[in-house]
Amino acid sequence: MPRLGGMERAKRREAIGLVMPSLLPILVLSVAPLVMGVALAFTDARLVRNPDYDFVGVDNFVRLADNSFFWDSFRIGMIWAVSVTLLQLAAGMGLALLLNSGLRLQGLTRVLALIPWAMPPVVVAIMWKMIYSPNAGPLNAFLGALGLPDDTNWLADFSTALPAVIVVGVWIGMPQTTVTLLAGLQQIPGELHEAAAMDGAGAWRRFRAVTLPSLRPIITSITSLNFIWNFNSFSLVYILTEGGPGGRTMLPMLFTYLEAFKNRNIGYAAAMGVVLVVVVVLLLTLYLRSQFRDEKKG
């Protein structure tokens, strides 16, 4: 028996040795910064050479509560994240169902559906800037050909900028949702659908009664992940509009980035980061809880 204990210990030591090389960079470059980031939120740190900063308690948070620009940005971030996530789900579901129903052109569609996922976000943003271009862009040319107003400056107009970037957000995020839902659809046993069809259920009834309930766990996880990814998204909108016009697309990540690296108020920016994380975690907990409860009921 003691020998076995010795072997177990040796095995454990070996395991730790094998895990260490991965653990070390994660601890130094990911866990430590996270902890330090939270600590930074309680200081007046500035991004200067030879920083010299003090603990200021909850001052940053008190100031933040009165910062209407931050809360405007927060509201825009919520609109962005919720609409992109819902549209991704709806569009992804539609495409996944089509890809699962034995049509032609599937190969082409599958490839097309993956490309946005692979492309560098910078290239996606450059591409859509061209599509939205007010004078020589294809979107306005198309609208003009239909006899509609063709002089909208999509990314610079106060009312169209946010919807325009949301469309790009859906474009870039749809593939992952589609692929995930498609994988889920393919796991639903065909007999379930056949049984429902025998009972005389139409396509819509079958979707409600068979497809949706089977996909439920997958829908819950992919919407949660999408919501967080979208809320944390930065590159796309930074390049498309830099938060403009007049802050209409100023996602919270952009706002915080500018506070930290343009205004150099790194402590204050950290407080913003903490608030954003806490709110997202809270919302997600509520969502997952309600989903879990429904599942129990259903």
Place this chain on the structure above:
Amino acid sequence: MRTLVRPAQYAALALYIVFLGFPLLWLISASVKSSAELNSLTVSLIPQAWHWENYAQSLARQGLVHSAWNSLVVALASTALVILIALPAAYVLARLKGKIRAAGVGWILVSQVFPVILVILPLFLILRTIGLTDSLVGLTLVHTTYTLPFALWMLQGYVAAIPLDLEEAGSMDGATRFTVLRRIVVPLLAPGVVATAMFSFVSSWNEFFFALVLLQSPENYTLPITLTMFIGGEGKVALGPLAAGSVLAAIPSIVFFSIMQKKLTGGLLSGAVKG
């Protein structure tokens, strides 16, 4: 009823194809158009004349090749590092049960939703202290750290798929543990390692945010940063070469992605669901 369903489905599919595909076609078309045509009011997908020299011009301009080289170095180095350190850890993760595995898997999932904006501030301070801001070495380390969790996730799935019996049969034959790993486990893992490497490469090659924050001098810029510098002075910019450069920047990612697309099907979630 049935006769109406199919045409409706094809109409919907056509809309998807246009929505997903048209922007790509437009970018490619813009990459061979002259500036005159790109700024003219007659808009057409098919170029009036094919200006392939846009590609040559984009390569000749503003250090595009140099920053592509930087991107390549960072992507290759971080990919090599990721595989090197993730492989042993993934092996342990897949083969050991109990608390370590639960903690590891839990951490991987949490890291997918990591608040990058909160992390970047202290990370910047840490890297500045050790002189690794505005450095490709620093960027490589950061890319490695942030690709690691997903790479671990992918790899441990591949390890878990190798039957333990195979390894035990190896040890019965008197092979040492190291030999078993080298002769049996590693060859079986090769396809998984290739897929994971491609994923790491694409993540690093496409990455924008960390590069934007960490890199300051133009000679260190990676490709995405240099491309955004092109957009800078709106109107004055030669759109044709910008589009050409963008097409070139997207090619490596798209090629790798299409090779590994089957392995990504379901991605993170299928792993989670199948356990």
